[in-house]
Amino acid sequence: MSKLPTQKLYINGGYVDATSGQTFETINPATGEVICDVQIASSADVDKAVAAAKAGFKIWSKMSGTERSRILLRAVALLRERNDELAALEVTDTGKPLQEANCVDVESGAECIEYFAGLAASLNGEHIQLANGNFAFTRKEPLGVCGAIGAWNYPIQIACWKSAPALACGNAMVYKASEVTPLTALKLAEIYTEAGLPDGVFNVVSGLGPVGQMLAEHEGIEKISLTGSVPTGKRVMESAAKTLKHVTLELGGKSPLIVFEDAKLDNAVSAAMLANFYTQGEICSNGTRVYVHKDIKDKFIEKLIARTEKMIIGDPMHPDTQVGSLIHRDHMEKVLGYIEIGKKEGANLAYGGKQVTVKGFEKGNFLQPAIFTNVTADMRIAREEIFGAVMSVITFSDEDEVVAAANDTQFGLAAGVFTQDITRAHRVIANLEAGTCWINNYNITPIEMPFGGYKQSGIGRENGTVAVDHFTQLKSVYVEMGDVDCPY
Numbered sequence: 001m002s003k004l005p006t007q008k009l010y011i012n013g014g015y016v017d018a019t020s021g022q023t024f025e026t027i028n029p030a031t032g033e034v035i036c037d038v039q040i041a042s043s044a045d046v047d048k049a050v051a052a053a054k055a056g057f058k059i060w061s062k063m064s065g066t067e068r069s070r071i072l073l074r075a076v077a078l079l080r081e082r083n084d085e086l087a088a089l090e091v092t093d094t095g096k097p098l099q100e101a102n103c104v105d106v107e108s109g110a111e112c113i114e115y116f117a118g119l120a121a122s123l124n125g126e127h128i129q130l131a132n133g134n135f136a137f138t139r140k141e142p143l144g145v146c147g148a149i150g151a152w153n154y155p156i157q158i159a160c161w162k163s164a165p166a167l168a169c170g171n172a173m174v175y176k177a178s179e180v181t182p183l184t185a186l187k188l189a190e191i192y193t194e195a196g197l198p199d200g201v202f203n204v205v206s207g208l209g210p211v212g213q214m215l216a217e218h219e220g221i222e223k224i225s226l227t228g229s230v231p232t233g234k235r236v237m238e239s240a241a242k243t244l245k246h247v248t249l250e251l252g253g254k255s256p257l258i259v260f261e262d263a264k265l266d267n268a269v270s271a272a273m274l275a276n277f278y279t280q281g282e283i284c285s286n287g288t289r290v291y292v293h294k295d296i297k298d299k300f301i302e303k304l305i306a307r308t309e310k311m312i313i314g315d316p317m318h319p320d321t322q323v324g325s326l327i328h329r330d331h332m333e334k335v336l337g338y339i340e341i342g343k344k345e346g347a348n349l350a351y352g353g354k355q356v357t358v359k360g361f362e363k364g365n366f367l368q369p370a371i372f373t374n375v376t377a378d379m380r381i382a383r384e385e386i387f388g389a390v391m392s393v394i395t396f397s398d399e400d401e402v403v404a405a406a407n408d409t410q411f412g413l414a415a416g417v418f419t420q421d422i423t424r425a426h427r428v429i430a431n432l433e434a435g436t437c438w439i440n441n442y443n444i445t446p447i448e449m450p451f452g453g454y455k456q457s458g459i460g461r462e463n464g465t466v467a468v469d470h471f472t473q474l475k476s477v478y479v480e481m482g483d484v485d486c487p488y
């Protein structure tokens with residue numbers, strides 16, 4: 001593929017040159033080739049984007065919810081029309097398999113915009129009756145300009161998940177994608193403009209961490225929403241504290257998936273594979289600690305390995321490929337490092353974990369999915385987020401013991417339980433300290449369902465009607481129907 005033109009910033013409804021004079025390269029992880037150079041926003045550019053967003057906000061927030069909805073739904077149609085082209089670009093930038101991007105990434109973004117477009121016209125407050133005919137009412141008002149910062153694993157999906165509720169509620173947004181995957185957020189900006197979004201309502205400022213920090217600190221931005229790691233989340237919250245911004249944080253995890261002895265075994269194996277190997281394991285909510293009851297452990301592992309062995313690793317653009325390239329060389333080294341740590345700590349590497357050379361893609365970062373057995377709770381592979389396809393299988397025998405072990409972590413993003421016993425399923429889920437849970441499935445994230453973490457996995461929620469609360473502020477208005485009762 002020949003190098004694409006240098007990517008500019010997207011401010012006020014169109015592409016503009018950054019004033020920093022600096023660029024960075026975005027690389028195709030599967031080939032090591034430079035896809036293109038990307039201009040880095042300076043603080044003056046960020047100011048310009050915020051000013052454009054303020055101007056856009058004035059127009060957008062005055063429109064009715066129905067008008068906003070109509071424009072957002074046009075963007076949904078454009079996203080779906082361009083699904084294949086956008087999915088291919090996403091694969092080029094992330095290294096994930098086309099068979100995933102083609103049916104999940106763009107579509108999940110489109111569904112999210114569709115869902116919030118549907119809510120836009122009914123964002124009403126309450127009417128509260130008071131004594132003597134007086135009353136109060138509440139208005140759900142937009143916050144103003146919102147900043148958003150994305151991670152690299154689901155670039156277009158994250159940009160949609162953040163912008164959809166923000167825009168539906170009447171806010172404007174300045175968005176920064178990860179420096180590793182900066183391309184599809186710019187495409188989303190183009191699509192919004194084509195759909196009729198007023199200029200300035202959605203802007204993209206590319207760059208490295210400092211550009212994110214500028215957004216988190218900016219006086220003109222009322223809210224910051226981050227998807228990223230726990231350390232970055234802490235930094236963003238600290239930066240946002242300077243102006244007391246609203247903050248939503250979608251951070252990392254080390255989530256438990258508990259398989260009881262009565263589980264439907266094939267379903268549990270399917271879920272464990274999806275919970276660990278989808279997108280090369282680069283998913284925040286992955287169930288990387290798989291607790292399997294001792295009575296079914298051997299059968300579970302046997303089936304798991306038999307199916308994992310068949311997974312097709314290769315060219316991410318090939319429709320048959322199920323495991324693509326990890327995002328970059330450093331990340332692959334990190335994942336390989338954890339595999340070595342697991343072995344040294346005494347876990348049994350039951351399958352995979354080796355680097356794979358794919359013909360024609362020698363510079364790619366391909367790894368076999370790894371399955372560790374005999375893992376114990378104190379091992380680093382069972383405690384730290386690896387963000388690669390490394391599954392730890394941990395045996396248990398008792399419900400209370402497994403719930404305690406599952407909760408023994410600073411993270412609390414997600415959790416899953418497999419059992420046919422309905423009361424046990426609900427009892428266990430109620431006792432798990434995690435924000436997003438599944439019974440007899442894993443990693444299903446319908447837009448209608450709120451998504452987010454407990455503990456250090458985050459603050460706030462994305463998706464579902466609750467996301468509206470994170471992108472609006474409530475104004476209470478008291479209405480006096482009589483005279484002012486005054487003692488002076």
Ligand code: NDP
Nearest residue numbers: 150151152178179208209212213228229232250251252284
């Ligand atoms: P990072 O935390 O490294 O980066 C996230 C974003 O923050 C990037 O755009 C990054 O920019 C930016 N950033 C870095 N430093 C700062 C700063 N000081 N102030 C503001 N912004 C900053 O995460 P990754 O991109 O490596 O993504 C992987 C992580 O994201 C994992 O921990 C994963 O669990 C989590 N994640 C959470 C999800 C959730 O919904 N809970 C979903 C997906 C991922 P740059 O890339 O340019 O450095």
